[in-house]
Ligand code: FSX
Ligand code: SF4
């Protein structure tokens with residue numbers, strides 16, 4: 001086997017190029033960028049990374065380490081210099097703290113700060129201390145010299161499980177505290193490791209951060225709703241639902257909407273970029289999506305609660321159609337063209353029974369109602 005001379009891994013040239021091609025497509029870059037991605041992953045460039053852990057379960061690091069594309073994760077992780085990571089580094093105590101201070105001082109303005117976990121703010125942040133410093137102090141100090149911050153996981157992005165009411169520690173996400181740095185959020189509990197690895201590759205390739213949505217999530221990974229790519233979607237459109245765990249519909253792989261699937265309101269790439277290389281993701285193994293990338297859904301709603309579908313979108317493999325504006329119904333011509341597909345999508349949307357309490361959509365609608373009442 002011909003092994004590439006550019007990495008220390010036993011990677012055939014063919015497999016290396018295949019990985020680069022897949023990565024280029026995953027990042028939403030045109031095929032013409034493939035050469036650049038290859039060049040970056042072949043280079044000896046190292047991006048300094050400081051990784052801080054706060055209130056969390058370390059599932060984000062775990063899922064990254066367990067990522068089962070050794071080629072991809074090794075290739076990309078080879079491009080970073082992980083100068084401080086509490087659960088991975090060999091050093092500890094003062095030695096480790098010194099390594100972090102040195103890295104911050106010598107890489108000022110050149111390193112990425114990765115934050116895993118929420119930051120407690122109540123009582124001056126005494127609920128989480130590492131090396132004698134509160135999470136709040138460590139975050140502020142490390143953020144200052146970073147050129148960008150990546151909040152990995154829902155905890156770092158929005159506060160996660162720690163921030164659920166009554167939130168005794170005053171846990172918040174990075175964006176609630178740091179206002180003067182670009183922040184990329186990679187939510188998920190835990191997130192798909194490839195969304196994180198691809199964000200690093202995107203930066204290494206283009207020397208800029210990917211385009212983000214209003215919650216700071218890269219659009220290439222969080223630009224579409226789960227519901228748009230879900231393999232159970234034809235069942236949704238046809239009105240075939242599992243009604244209880246273990247019933248006939250569940251066994252037949254029917255749509256999990258009536259069991260509380262949050263796929264219609266959740267932006268993430270799980271049905272496409274699945275987990276663990278076995279084609280698995282929550283919905284494929286019979287569990288409703290619990291909206292783990294969404295601040296208003298995860299831990300804010302029960303698993304069984306149904307989401308309101310405000311804006312029905314067609315299944316991604318159907319021909320693109322205009323199924324009409326919210327509340328206006330479908331254009332009759334369009335409905336005629338798409339027939340059962342869009343028609344069923346709208347019918348299913350009409351079945352939606354409950355809005356998410358406190359969701360941004362609900363708040364917006366309340367505001368709209370308020371405005372209309374004046
Ligand atoms: Fe949070 Fe990461 Fe959930 Fe855990 O550490 S996003 S609790 S899976 O993994 O921060
Ligand atoms: Fe898939 Fe859930 Fe949508 Fe059903 S409601 S099609 S299970 S994402």
Ligand code: F3S
Pocket residue numbers: 188189226266268270281282283288289290291292293
């Ligand atoms: Fe999370 Fe839903 Fe994906 S629960 S892992 S966003 S399917």
